[in-house]
Amino acid sequence: MADKAQAKAAAVTAKARGTGVLTMFTIKSDSIKALSGFKLPAGAHVAIVSEKPESVSALRKSVRGRVTRVTEVIERAPRHTQVEREPVVDKSAFEPDARSRAMLEGVRIAQQDLREAGGAYDLDEVRTLMRGVSRQAIDKRVQDGSLLAVPGPSNRRSYPTLQFNRDGTVVPGLKVVREALQSSNSWAVLNFLAHPDVRLGNRKPIDLLKSGQLNLVLEAARRHGEQGA
Structure with a gap:
């Protein structure tokens, strides 16, 4: 010493x-x-x-x-010297597998879809647009498919703005389009509505719905649903 x-x-x-x-x-x-x-x-x-x-x-x-x-x-070896040891837990065990990464990428794509579609309203904003309709009435429309809602911050519902007309009314036909898509996934419905479709001459389904061309959108939705099945 x-x-x-x-x-x-x-x-x-x-x-x-x-x-x-x-x-x-x-x-x-x-x-x-x-x-x-x-x-x-x-x-x-x-x-x-x-x-x-x-x-x-x-x-x-x-x-x-x-x-x-x-x-x-x-x-003697200095007390502060420590021998490097192999980690007890293999870090690779914590890495997401291919399926998990695909799920994560799906969430990112869905969020990008929402951003490009104009974002979303919260519940109070939707009630204002719909002239003070009750929360129960909004919940009922979400359940029957005539109003589109996606999980938002803190897992609260958010309502994509693209489904509303300028006067605050909801675009008609959302329920039957959803049924034609054969999907209960609200993100998948949003993706279909917000992106140009070659079957519609590279027009967006939501724009055609707003202009009253429901039949064209339904036909594209049926084909889209068959491909995704």
């Missing part, structure tokens, strides 16, 4: 030649000063144990010329 200036303590083992006497002691004060005045037996062998190489060097110098030789120098 090292002196005060360079470590916490020093250990010196002295073995008198021919006597078989083995002595070991620890120096907690100034090791260099203590050893300079210490009388070692003739032909003594000294072992120094220290945590720091610089302390070992200083201690060896202090006993040089007064002992036959320093038989060994042991350097």
